[in-house]
Amino acid sequence: MPAVSAAACCAAATPASEVVEDLFGFLRVLSDGTILRSPAEPVFCPTTFPTSHPSVQWKEAVYDKAKNLRVRMYKPAVAAAAAGGGSGDASRNKLPVLVHFHGGGFCLGSCTWGNVHAFCLRLAADAGAVVLSAGYRLAPEHRLPAALDDGASFMRWLRDQSANAAEADAWLTEAADFRRVFVTGDSAGGTIAHHLAVRAGSAAAAEPGETTAAADPVTVLGYVLMMPFFGGVRRTSSEAECPAEAFPNLDVVDRFWRLSLPAGATRDHPAANPFGPDSPDLAAAELRPVLVVAGGLDLLRDRTVDYAEQLAAMGKPVELAEFAGKVHGFYLHEPGSEATGELIQAVARFVDGCVAATEAAAAA
Template sequence: MENNTKEIERECLPVIKLYKDKTVERLYISSPIVPPSTEVVPGVSCKDITISTTVSARLYLPNLRDNNNQKLPIFIYYHGGYFCFESAFSTLFHTYISSLASEAKALVISVEYRLAPEHVLPAAYEDSWEALQWVASHSTREKTDDAWLENHGDFDRVYIGGDSCGANIVHNMLLRASVENLAGDVKILGALLSHPYFWGSKTIKSESSDDHEQRMPYKIWYFSYPNASGGIDNPMINPWIDGAPSLSLLACSKLLVCVSEKDELRDRGLKYVECVQQSKWKGEIEVIEIQGEDHCFFLFNPDTDKARSLVKRFADFIK
């Protein structure tokens, strides 16, 4: 119910309001938080860990089939939700990551970063980098925070991935890793960007100029990062704007980008692929376009044939 007695500081209708007393009203309800559980996918163990005072994560370990010394690919995941919603601990992502860990036979670290507007950007980027460094630090054998990473993580096969704003985070982590070394000199082998969230002040391809500034990708950026230099043309959200870091710097050797036909972010995702290809980046890039589907459909309808097929393709990429 809307509170008419408090003064609004800023809002992004129809999903969220921030009042001047710093309380937040989320009109879009995220999926429920659930405890770590093996009930979703039998054989996948999971647990919650604390990385720092601001960052935590849910870890997933698939069945090792009696090979307790087995080394697995490491997959660090950043959830979507326009930087304001959802959680690594929510039903939506617990279900998805459990399935992906099982299918890919990978050790997955699903990162819980701080949300806006309580913590405006770049807080989520800083938390995401801290989580990535925490994982990499276990490669040195001097770090013993987590036995799963120490005993089963293959640090020659480190992948990062995310959906929507989580895919945006992935892009920004790849650029940061090009100028800052990860602990133990760990390298990112591959990155998965599913339905990536990019935007800008100028329309491209099928986007309409009539309501461009009223579209959610435009409004939610200003809500989440009100002090961003360049606004909607900040390089973190518009990676091909003049002055943005060269995409040739992306610090991985394999990229998988997924878009869907009906997603309003589709054209931005395809332009990203095009710009990476034109940048003289030396890695391998693959693009998947799902016909007849909308933004992150595989999360909301995981039991469809298209969703299962897509998760399998994601898993094959990590394998």
């Protein structure tokens, strides 16, 4: 991602001596605790990014009115046409659901940003899936675990959509197969996906045998972590060797953690480090299949690969897809590229594989 200029910063001019944290001018924290946010989209969301797709319909909804949290919903037009046909088994025309959480170090980002929107348009079209791009509360106004709790809240909203036909959004339910749900996330969104997987897996492990899962209107078959935003006190080689001109660089990552973690917490906090001293025991969790995406030029590359390798060593169902020569979040600032297409095809293969395995297990 290109370096971000602070020129289009918060409208309120503030003396430099009062600014204690500054994230590209889009987020400023003053010495008196005041937080200033710019209403502008970042320069890496150019107007040339597509706002529509010939084969994808999209709309917005509010999934949490009290917190004003929104979701952008995308569905391939073929699903809408099939749903409106009025003949045959409607369930056969429904598509898998990809719940997607955006990145931004838990401090920046939105499901409405142009780069996130453009990526989700292509994800829905090329993966042949309903994509639900969910927002969540940002730090430092809402420090972790607020974003993780909002991820869980969105999954409850999704269950309500599936179970309560009278109050559900027909635009969504006519196309979405709630028995084929996958949770995906980019960067900090990938961290949210990890924590949702652990919460679900820990609950499953705590209730061996017959559980309430059979009555759950939503079935999550897998998780996709795209360059997840993990941290730790100990520096990895890819972090220590990251050039200062890269984005994100180590200084930026450290600022994200300072602003998003609970006050006084270190980067070994469970929200940041999945293998920290106080983190849940992943070996004890019954994790669904996980696809982990790494970038060869990402300063988080070593943490991402180590995460996948440690899960594999525990016997967890995990796949690693590494994109050599690619920087952090390349699919967001080049959503139309060949590499982004390869990433989406990897996601589609993962989805198809999980669905086929589930169907085979049910038929056995």
